[in-house]
Amino acid sequence: MTTPSLKRACLALLAALFAAIGLPAPHATADARDKAPDSARKILVWHSYTGEEQKVFEAIVEGFNQSRSDIRVDTLRIPYDVFADKLTSAMGVDKGPDLFVFAHDRVGYWADQGRLEPLQHQVTIEDIERYTPAAIDALTYPQGSRMLYGLPMAMKAVALVYDKAKVPTPPKTLDELIAIARPLTGEGRYGFVSEWASTFASASFLHAFGGGTLTADGRPDLANPKNAEALSFLRQMLAGDLLPREVNGAMVTAMFNDGRASMIITGPWDLGNFRKGIDVGVAPIPQGPAGWAKPYLSVEALMMNAAAKDKAAAFEVMRYLTSDASARMRLEQAGQPVANRAAWEGFTDERLNGFRAQAELSIPMPSAPAMRHVWTPMDATLTKVIGQGVEVESALGEAQKRVVANADQADRADPLDVIIRGAEKAYERLEEQRAHPETLLADSRWEAAVLTYLPSGKHPVLGRWCVDGEKVRGFSDRIAAGSASTPGEVQSTKGAQAAKIPDTMPRAAKSDASGDLTFCGVDKAIADLADLAVASPDRPAVMWNADRTEVTLAKMSDDGHVALIRSGAPIEEDNTWIYVLALFFAAIAAVTFAFRKKLAPHFGAYLYVAPALISVVILTLLPFGYGITLAFKDVTPTREAFVGLKNFADILLARGEGDPHSFYYTAGMTILWTVVNVALHVSIGLFLALLLQDNNLKGKNIYRVLLIIPWAVPNYITALIWKAMFNAQYGFINNVLTLLGFDSFASFSWFNQTSTAFLANLATNVWLGFPFMMVTALGALQSIPRDLYEAADVDGAGRWMKFRTVTLPLLKPALFPAIILGAIWTFNLSFNVIYLVSGGAPDGATDILVTQVYRYAFEQYRYGYAAAYATLIFLILVTYTVMTNRITKATEGAFE
Amino acid sequence: MAQVVLDKLVKHYDGAEKPTVTNVSLTVNDGEFLVLVGPSGCGKSTTLRMIAGLEDITGGELRIGGKRMNEVHPKDRDIAMVFQSYALYPHMTIRENMAFGLKMRKFPADEIASRVKEAAEMLDLSHLLDRKPKALSGGQRQRVAMGRAIVRRAPVFLFDEPLSNLDAKLRVQMRAEIAKLHKKLGTTIIYVTHDQVEAMTLADRIAVLHAGILQQHATPLELYETPANRFVASFIGSPGMNFCDGLGRNGSVEGFGTHFPLPERLKNFEGKCVIGIRPEHLHEEKPGEGAVEVLLDVDLIEPLGAETYLGGVIGDGTGKTRLMARVGAHTAGRVDQRISLWVNPANIHLFASGENGAAL
């Protein structure tokens, strides 16, 4: 290891390693894409279909490939539960499939980020009229605008599913529903079962009373008297024992199949799950005072990635896959409730037609980003009002406040005022420059544009400065031309001279432009943006460029002009980490070089630790540092800005409006949770270890294995089992308690009160946690010399005194670290238990800090706030560790 | 105060083939220092632990102070015990260690303090009282273990190889201290060791145990002079006794390449036996009339300063019988030379032939 040449070779290797890690080539893959031969015209489609649906879908794609030699479609199945995340991250870097099939409810979110290709300029009226209007509505965003983001494949909405043997004619109104359900209810059976605590399943009731969740323009609207009426109605049903106390989706179907439920609310995805022999009917959910109880419609749609290379080909594929013929195949062969009206002609399956009828009588699930913030608080409100009888108006008011606050935190484009201010400045500059066109041309980039809608309101015209050297992506003159002809593309414009008015530009556009503006076609993306601005006149539409270095803002003025303003670079893309990393390795290399004489004798040793050191830095230190920097920023999927200590101040001053509980409450709950758990883990573990230690115990090894089992089972499985055991009606625990004569537990809801929910969590976590302490204590017990006990015997100590004066003090050195670790684990890693057993119920009261962080980050998308929260948790744990270290120092080494 | 009587004590561990201790009967008088000696694994500790009450008694009876103790809990047996490992409580100070037994017996605090002080002074531990055991040397720990017994003022002290963890020099020193202590306290002591030197120097009487069976129970000198059997004869004394098959005939016994006259009481002995001669009874100069000459072909010389061990085979031509002699510092013996050694026939021991023949 010490020959100089070998050393040199190793140094070179290290240097190469540094280079490989420190200096990635960020654009290598993008270049590779560009090189794909044009002739291939490959289109990739992602979907998450399984079973029959997958077979039929792939057959249709195959049909397309057979009929077309110039375009080749490939499909890739991605499991449903990871689909959205994978897609979001792929599209975030302009990658991913060209087309994909997904439910429409993410449209608003992706569209707001500029990840979806708007289609309104490609589709024709005839295209649109082929589909059920509700399906098209669902894919329009914002609601009521002209922006269309996909073509519908299937419509899935829950409906009333009933057992014809028990319910000959389905109810038409909610009163009838109750009248039919009442005689069928009793002794564990129910006439009607619905997952009432789920906003998704109960939405139809909100609509039946005229309520809902969001306004037409996507703002939260929970606290209205109609919703209150709907909730009161459900509460009365539950109070009259017409609904089970605790149900989840799987239970609803299971109860129906067992004959314990005669009418349920479920969707077409359950069609294959009904027990053979039940004569299943499907009818619309009955009418309420305000009309049909319309459920939320989920539209499965084919959407186009904004980063798709060959959009023309992709659109052709879309057309084919959503055509009436392919829809008919999907309907007939896979039982898919398709959105094409023509496909249903002459189709007789009664159940599918039932679901289709319901789909026609449905409301598209809002795809506005605010909807993401509705679910958790609204579910909590349903539980509170219906299950626990909390006053309905205040509960809804509370929910409304939370949803608004959370949506505001996450989706309010916080730098918006900044953008608008910047945009206004740019506009002013534009006005100035208009007076001095020569300075304008000298500028190296175009800064602003004015877009005017022609009097017809149909054809927006863009006036824009084109300046040398600027590359503009995705130009299209189609809208300006106002024709339905093949979309043409005008790419980068070389110099002001090259940017002459294209021939396709209509005269109207030319004449509308003022003299000092140069036309150069209409950027389609900008036209889309303008559409967006017109769709929501009260707020500017914002669009980022692909590198997210520049923002374009469209704002409609009072006189109907849309000003398009391009602003500098409000967001610096954060590439600093690359430099930090490069700097870091450069520093290491420099230090290595500077001290090469000193390092030389131990060079081999350093070489050995280098890989570990490098991975620690990359895998631990860098993410950790990144997390800390996030804490000082306001980061959401749509924005990122430095805010200093604001996050910490908000948390520590308990200012969060959308939080049901303050940081201090949750921290207190976490500490209580940790203390009680560790105390029980240790005492139970120690007690069992002492029992197992007894030499006279027969079958010791069997007990030992049995007692370690809870530890060996994956903890989420244990958590789910305990959750089921705590079910109000069918759970093992209530059944046993009832058998033992505690009648009040007959349908006791453990998760309605903080204390009992806490107990349920506790039971689960104690079950999971005691084996570790038991094993630790067993080991420690075995290491206590036997003659100490004999000495104590001779000294006259009894059983208890021996335990207190010999066992406990000598267990301390082994148990103390275990307790410290156990406390940290409980504090930080009992996430699964809380999340899966109580889920924080009631309403976050049993959440601990880590589950709360999870909610901020992944339910509310407030990454910066969550990072600050996590940093605080980290600080708490550091303090705790330092403190306990002090204490351990004092106790360590009782043995030599 | 306390006489300890072992009456046919038997210990048979669960699952063991044979009893570990078989019918051991022994009376330890009040104030007597009894040493239980024997090779490792012979059941000394087991016997002691039965006396302490740490091991159930399978058969026989144990009486302390005239009372049956078989079923009595250790703490009620009026015994104090010093363990081989000392068994000091590692988390307690020396003071707490020594006071523990008294505290458990609910002695008043001032009484405890004065007894600890007294014992500490006696054992020269006063300056160490506030340390933890791990901060003490081996000898100091040993003294603490004794101090813990002393403060109890128990009538019977049990020691289980208390010195075996110490180095040779300390062992000699501690041996003297234990002897002094016994003189001062006058308690009954039962002391287990495998070291015959310890046994000889400390004991009033020695009980030799072999394979769980009591071989002989006598004063050290009796044991040395009239061992009851070959095992005791070989176990006591260092280097061990030399043995040689002998044949009795016509008033003399043949062995070690020569003939020894039989003592008066065995004048008529005829037949096979085993002759034993202790190495220290072989002299280079003829000690007097009647001494018998033994020829030794020397192959080993171990000078120890004050004396020399000579090893070799008997010069009878067979080269079979090995012999060890303990002679003066300035021996005439040289390796590969033959020398004459002299034995007083009164000093020879005769045993019945066989594995562990009894003394004749």
Ligand SMILES: Nc1ncnc2c1ncn2[C@@H]1O[C@H](COP(=O)(O)OP(=O)(O)O)[C@@H](O)[C@H]1O
């Ligand atoms: N708990 C036990 N179970 C079975 N056999 C034991 C047990 N303790 C000791 N023995 C056996 O008894 C014999 C005597 O042990 P011991 O009294 O400790 O010998 P020593 O004379 O060396 O102190 C040994 O062979 C040992 O293996």
Ligand SMILES: [Mg+2]
């Ligand atoms: Mg022993």
